[in-house]
Amino acid sequence: MPDTASDATLTPDPESTAAPAPARRRGLAIGLALSLVAVVALAVPLALLASARSAWEGQNADLRDHVESLTDEISDQNARIAELEQTEAQLETLKKEYSSAVNQGAQGTELVEELEDIADAYDTCIEAQQEHFDVLRNSELYVESSIDESERSIIDFCDEVSAAYRDFREKHG
Numbered sequence: 001m002p003d004t005a006s007d008a009t010l011t012p013d014p015e016s017t018a019a020p021a022p023a024r025r026r027g028l029a030i031g032l033a034l035s036l037v038a039v040v041a042l043a044v045p046l047a048l049l050a051s052a053r054s055a056w057e058g059q060n061a062d063l064r065d066h067v068e069s070l071t072d073e074i075s076d077q078n079a080r081i082a083e084l085e086q087t088e089a090q091l092e093t094l095k096k097e098y099s100s101a102v103n104q105g106a107q108g109t110e111l112v113e114e115l116e117d118i119a120d121a122y123d124t125c126i127e128a129q130q131e132h133f134d135v136l137r138n139s140e141l142y143v144e145s146s147i148d149e150s151e152r153s154i155i156d157f158c159d160e161v162s163a164a165y166r167d168f169r170e171k172h173g
Contacts, residue, residue, distance in 0.1 A: 122161055135150065
């Protein structure tokens with residue numbers, strides 16, 4: 001006959017093995033729940049980070065485009081400022097010349113009239129040259145010797161006007 005005490009020690013008691021199984025399952029469930037919470041806790045900041053990065057990259061591209069646009073605009077404005085400064089310097093020179101001519105009284109009036117005469121003569125020279133170009137375009141309608149004579153006359157007149165202006169500048173600066 002077998003000893004019941006020794007049989008009891010060899011065969012595990014079904015109640016003693018059954019109790020740890022629910023504790024293991026509960027531990028496993030808690031571990032899975034904690035793992036799920038950790039994954040969600042990590043996924044949310046990562047999703048927010050990815051969203052923020054995408055928004056930042058878009059904003060960065062927009063800002064770069066805006067900076068490029070502003071740089072082009074500044075370059076254009078700087079070029080315009082340079083032109084205006086040059087025009088302003090020319091205007092100042094003209095003001096000084098005009099002021100000098102006006103301050104000289106009657107002599108200034110004569111200088112202005114002389115300059116106006118030279119300017120009118122330049123206009124006449126330009127008009128004569130334009131008319132001569134029209135003649136040259138239709139040269140078959142004119143006598144060649146009269147074309148040459150007209151051209152020589154225009155050249156002489158324009159040379160006289162240029163000489164008059166040079167003389168004026170030498171006399172009056």
